[in-house]
Amino acid sequence: MAVTERLRAYLELVRPHNLAVAAATTLIGYVTVCVTSPCMGGPSRLAAAVAVVVLVAAAGYVVNDYYDVGADMVSKPWRPIPSGRVSRREALILALALFIAGLAVSVPLGILGVLFAAVNALSVYLYSALIKRTGFVGNMLVAANSSATIVLGALAACDGTDRCPQVVLVPISISFLLVLGREIVKGIEDYWGDMKECYMTLAVSLGPRFAARAAALLLFLTAVASVLPPLLYPRYGVAYMVFAGLTDATILYSIAKLLAARSDDELIEIARRLRSILKASFGLGALAFLLGPVVG
Secondary structure, three states, X not given: OOHHHHHHHHHHHHOHHHHHHHHHHHHHHHHHHHHHOOOOOOHHHHHHHHHHHHHHHHHHHHHHHHHOHHHHHHHOOOOOOOOOOOOHHHHHHHHXXXXXXXXXXXXXXXXXXXXXXXXXXXXXXHHHHOHHHHOHHHHHHHHHHHHHHHHHHHHHHHOOOOOHHHHOHHHHHHHHHHHHHHHHHHHHHOHHHHHHOOOOOHHHHHOXXXXXXXXXXXXXXXXXXXXXXXXXXXXXXXXXXHHHHHHHHHHHHHHHXXXXXXXXXXXXXXXXXXXXXXXXXXXXXXXXXHHHHHHO
């Protein structure tokens, strides 16, 4: 295989588009702290926090594909490992290198940053190796890990002061609900592969239609929670409302499609399309929190 093709396969493993979203959520934590009170941490701390999140998340995606090869042979045979473009051994080495790099760059953030990197690295590994098979518990862990990046961004800004957790509770909650809803939708999409591998997602254990209703409820709560920032912080003005409105529009569209499906097969196909739409929702939501308090 040519070098460029191998590099392309490695990039596909780490999912650069998802890493960009992870970097954005880290920035949300930093910006949220800095617009609500004096910012104690400088750009170097922010850069270290983003690097930690990106490296550990990239390692997590590679580990996920390493353990998911059986299900991917059914649901996603084009992925790098089942397609033979990357061996499982190569994937494991890449994941270990990324984990080690993530821990190394966390050192400038102090003990809390190193602890965050270590716990996050351990949890994303255990998710793929063991917890994913539990279904909904695994979905909650993914949502918690994704939302925790906001905490690390806040820690980079506040330099350990005790006010950090309070000011980021709203974006953390919104992120958690949206990611959890999307994870359930992904479980619907992967229904046949997960059933083959005995991954007890909501779709497998209680049926795709039940999973669709659960995802719709979580997505609806996400849209409801999106009205809180302007009510709590006056800095969230027109720009926030514009991007939050666009986010809610994609969420409400997704809810309507999930609830309108007439069969399991149709629902699985809808879930395949909604996965990308909900990723766009996350990006629009990130813009709402990043530009909202800055543009006004």
